[in-house]
Amino acid sequence: xxxxxxxxxxxxxxxxxxxxxxxxxxxxxxxxxxxxxxxxxxxxxxxxxxxxxxxxxxxxxxxxxxxxxxxxxxxxxxxxxxxxxxxxxxxxxxxxxxxxxxxxxxxxxxxxxxxxxxxxxxxxxxxxxxxxxxxxxxxxxxxxxxxxxxxxxxxxxxxxxxxxxxxxxxxxxxxxxxxxxxxxxxxxxxxxxxxxxxxxxxxxxxxxxxxxxxxxxxxxxxxxxxxxxxxxxxxxxxxxxxxxxxxxxxxxxxxxxxxxxxx
Amino acid sequence: xxxxxxxxxxxxxxxxxxxxxxxxxxxxxxxxxxxxxxxxxxxxxxxxxxxxxxxxxxxxxxxxxxxxxxxxxxxxxxxxxxxxxxxxxxxxxxxxxxxxxxxxxxxxxxxxxxxxxxxxxxxxxxxxxxxxxxxxxxxxxxxxxxxxxxxxxxxxxxxxxxxxxxxxxxxxxxxxxxxxxxxxxxxxxxxxxxxxxxxxxxxxxxxxxxxxxxxxxxxxxxxxxxxxxxxxxxxxxxxxxxxxxxxxxxxxxxxxxxxxxxx
Amino acid sequence: xxxxxxxxxxxxxxxxxxxxxxxxxxxxxxxxxxxxxxxxxxxxxxxxxxxxxxxxxxxxxxxxxxxxxxxxxxxxxxxxxxxxxxxxxxxxxxxxxxxxxxxxxxxxxxxxxxxxxxxxxxxxxxxxxxxxxxxxxxxxxxxxxxxxxxxxxxxxxxxxxxxxxxxxxxxxxxxxxxxxxxxxxxxxxxxxxxxxxxxxxxxxxxxxxxxxxxxxxxxxxxxxxxxxxxxxxxxxxxxxxxxxxxxxxxxxxxxxxxxxxxx
Numbered sequence: 075x076x077x078x079x080x081x082x083x084x085x086x087x088x089x090x091x092x093x094x095x096x097x098x099x100x101x102x103x104x105x106x107x108x109x110x111x112x113x114x115x116x117x118x119x120x121x122x123x124x125x126x127x128x129x130x131x132x133x134x135x136x137x138x139x140x141x142x143x144x145x146x147x148x149x150x151x152x153x154x155x156x157x158x159x160x161x162x163x164x165x166x167x168x169x170x171x172x173x174x175x176x177x178x179x180x181x182x183x184x185x186x187x188x189x190x191x192x193x194x195x196x197x198x199x200x201x202x203x204x205x206x207x208x209x210x211x212x213x214x215x216x217x218x219x220x221x222x223x224x225x226x227x228x229x230x231x232x233x234x235x236x237x238x239x240x241x242x243x244x245x246x247x248x249x250x251x252x253x254x255x256x257x258x259x260x261x262x263x264x265x266x267x268x269x270x271x272x273x274x275x276x277x278x279x280x281x282x283x284x285x286x287x288x289x290x291x292x293x294x295x296x297x298x299x300x301x302x303x304x305x306x307x308x309x310x311x312x313x314x315x316x317x318x319x320x321x322x323x324x325x326x327x328x329x330x331x332x333x334x335x336x337x
Numbered sequence: 338x339x340x341x342x343x344x345x346x347x348x349x350x351x352x353x354x355x356x357x358x359x360x361x362x363x364x365x366x367x368x369x370x371x372x373x374x375x376x377x378x379x380x381x382x383x384x385x386x387x388x389x390x391x392x393x394x395x396x397x398x399x400x401x402x403x404x405x406x407x408x409x410x411x412x413x414x415x416x417x418x419x420x421x422x423x424x425x426x427x428x429x430x431x432x433x434x435x436x437x438x439x440x441x442x443x444x445x446x447x448x449x450x451x452x453x454x455x456x457x458x459x460x461x462x463x464x465x466x467x468x469x470x471x472x473x474x475x476x477x478x479x480x481x482x483x484x485x486x487x488x489x490x491x492x493x494x495x496x497x498x499x500x501x502x503x504x505x506x507x508x509x510x511x512x513x514x515x516x517x518x519x520x521x522x523x524x525x526x527x528x529x530x531x532x533x534x535x536x537x538x539x540x541x542x543x544x545x546x547x548x549x550x551x552x553x554x555x556x557x558x559x560x561x562x563x564x565x566x567x568x569x570x571x572x573x574x575x576x577x578x579x580x581x582x583x584x585x586x587x588x589x590x591x592x593x594x595x596x597x598x599x600x
Numbered sequence: 601x602x603x604x605x606x607x608x609x610x611x612x613x614x615x616x617x618x619x620x621x622x623x624x625x626x627x628x629x630x631x632x633x634x635x636x637x638x639x640x641x642x643x644x645x646x647x648x649x650x651x652x653x654x655x656x657x658x659x660x661x662x663x664x665x666x667x668x669x670x671x672x673x674x675x676x677x678x679x680x681x682x683x684x685x686x687x688x689x690x691x692x693x694x695x696x697x698x699x700x701x702x703x704x705x706x707x708x709x710x711x712x713x714x715x716x717x718x719x720x721x722x723x724x725x726x727x728x729x730x731x732x733x734x735x736x737x738x739x740x741x742x743x744x745x746x747x748x749x750x751x752x753x754x755x756x757x758x759x760x761x762x763x764x765x766x767x768x769x770x771x772x773x774x775x776x777x778x779x780x781x782x783x784x785x786x787x788x789x790x791x792x793x794x795x796x797x798x799x800x801x802x803x804x805x806x807x808x809x810x811x812x813x814x815x816x817x818x819x820x821x822x823x824x825x826x827x828x829x830x831x832x833x834x835x836x837x838x839x840x841x842x843x844x845x846x847x848x849x850x851x852x853x854x855x856x857x858x859x860x861x862x863x
Contacts, residue, residue, distance in 0.1 A: 092475045094475070099362055103363050103366065103367060103529065106528040106529075107527060107528050107575075110526060110527070110528055110574070111526065111574050115474055115475050115477050116475065116528065117433070117436070117475030117476055118361070118403070118404050119433070120406065121406045121407070121439060123407075123437075124437035124438070124440065127437045127438065127439075128436065128475075132475075145406075307572070315575070316575035316576050316579050317573075317575055319527075319574040319575030319578070320571075320572045320573025320574060320576055323526060323573045323574050324573055
């Protein structure tokens with residue numbers, strides 16, 4: 075397998091996969107708009123009466139526990155089982171795992187009960203799930219930066235691709251490993267950019283379900299390049315946020331692979 | 338009755354009607370800001386303890402099933418009954434009708450249980466409710482475009498004004514019929530612009546409750562003209578989104594009727 | 601005690617306090633981004649299983665009843681009790697108090713059951729809680745403007761700092777009193793700017809818990825100065841909204857006290 079971010083972005087725009095998202099209240103508009111700007115079709119649905127039907131016809135399912143509560147967790151499990159039954163790939167964003175016992179336990183419950191393709195989180199969230207000590211303040215990782223070792227260890231412990239984002243992102247399936255240096259520090263000044271990275275991971279998974287390590291890596295390349303473009307238009311977090319959607323919509327598949335800072 | 342978009346926009350800004358919205362999590366901020374930018378006052382309230390009191394004093398009630406669940410549907414019915422009792426006009430946005438059985442059934446339940454003035458949706462949603470075959474992917478209409486015939490048939494089947502938006506919008510009460518060609522393709526790149534059109538329909542209904550066909554048409558003229566203005570300031574979906582609120586606030590009642598592309 | 605807005609802003613940026621917010625669906629993204637742009641760390645969490653744990657480690661707790669329902673009110677009480685037990689200061693935003701009986705009663709229930717440091721609202725909301733007649737349309741104060749007398753009377757009646765925002769803001773603890781004339785009329789054209797003011801009050805409380813009158817005043821100075829800066833970049837509500845985050849992030853602690861319009 076190799077990376078083909080430009081070709082897969084082109085596939086997203088041609089096929090317009092449906093990306094079903096059960097996510098937190100804070101970022102719903104933002105992840106929907108990021109999905110749409112990239113070229114896929116977002117849908118938010120969390121009622122137990124409809125999540126199975128929706129997940130079954132989706133190209134990917136995004137689960138995000140940023141503002142969780144019991145009914146939502148049950149909906150995530152229902153949707154996830156339907157996704158698994160239909161071979162729809164799932165990406166999990168364990169927002170705040172490590173910050174409260176309820177978040178940590180819920181993330182573990184989803185990982186235990188479902189076949190998850192990719193877990194995308196910050197260093198503290200992924201370290202917590204891998205059974206390590208981690209420092210998190212609310213939903214912000216404040217401990218040591220992630221290295222390639224954490225991604226690999228987490229992938230082995232959790233049995234799925236671990237995508238650990240930070241100044242440099244590390245993605246591993248326990249064997250293969252990528253590091254992505256694309257991105258911009260302004261991403262840290264806007265809430266929900268991690269959640270957007272997860273939604274975009276869902277978009278790439280939808281067109282490359284058979285290669286989750288590559289899909290997760292390509293998503294961070296595309297999102298990082300868009301952030302670089304947006305930073306050039308920004309005067310701060312607010313204008314960066316608006317420019318980020320412009321940049322996602324303006325991503326040129328042609329030059330994308332040449333701009334990837336991947337090792 | 339005739340169209341008088343400028344005069345009715347002036348009335349909205351003078352009277353500042355309260356527009357009570359029970360809508361989806363994804364677009365709450367966006368529809369509130371669109372309502373406010375146009376010149377009306379939005380309020381979001383969904384608790385069964387207060388929806389009747391709020392709806393009874395509103396100028397219009399907006400019901401939107403974009404992220405529905407049972408408690409919210411019950412609140413919509415309670416609010417809708419109070420609105421009907423007080424002759425407060427209701428606009429319904431059947432987001433995703435046709436995508437899952439639960440959404441289709443809920444939209445029908447609201448249409449059956451309440452006296453709805455206007456249903457505003459895309460071609461697939463409206464066709465579904467009119468009992469036709471339709472293609473929808475998530476909340477996006479992917480089938481054939483709407484024509485005037487669909488709006489008329491839906492209005493007759495549902496017993497209310499049908500407002501079908503698309504590249505050209507078609508609005509009908511079963512007898513009279515308008516087509517609105519205002520708007521811009523960037524509207525399709527931002528999530529919730531359909532929901533904004535519905536909220537703005539509520540604003541116009543609040544000042545012209547006796548003429549729902551004209552109110553629904555005027556709303557799409559005003560929103561379409563604002564989109565045309567915003568497109569001139571935009572470099573993509575993100576800057577278009579910000580410019581759309583500027584444009585709604587900047588709409589000039591004076592020249593508005595001359596800019597209407599209505600047949 | 602005296603005002604030291606610049607020094608306290610510097611403290612926020614150095615310590616990055618966690619500001620736990622149980623707030624309404626409409627503004628979650630906006631108050632999180634305002635908190636982050638200022639320099640603190642927002643976290644949204646409302647599940648009964650985790651609110652106590654989260655509030656206990658926060659620097660401040662923000663309670664906002666803008667889209668309340670029974671489960672959320674119960675979570676607010678749980679979180680508030682944990683905050684009180686840990687001496688974490690609480691700011692309450694009684695959105696829409698006076699508009700429905702349920703909102704008024706809920707605000708009173710929170711004031712009765714918890715030790716609140718600051719109540720931040722518009723003139724109608726605060727007057728309602730102080731037992732006076734008030735005119736509110738949805739969540740918008742449409743009656744007479746607030747004067748210094750209302751803030752003082754409310755502070756005495758409620759036993760906490762009253763922060764009444766409007767064209768001129770009035771803040772009182774029942775004895776001391778400040779008036780803040782910073783700000784810009786564009787704030788009234790964007791939904792949730794009051795809620796942002798409340799969130800920023802939480803940020804200042806987190807670094808100055810012992811002086812809630814000064815913390816509440818400094819928050820309105822900082823937010824008002826940012827609004828003045830943002831207005832210079834804006835063409836309307838949408839671009840103002842984006843520029844507001846830029847301005848919050850760009851606030852210069854050095855010149856901040858000189859720009860305060862405080863009496």
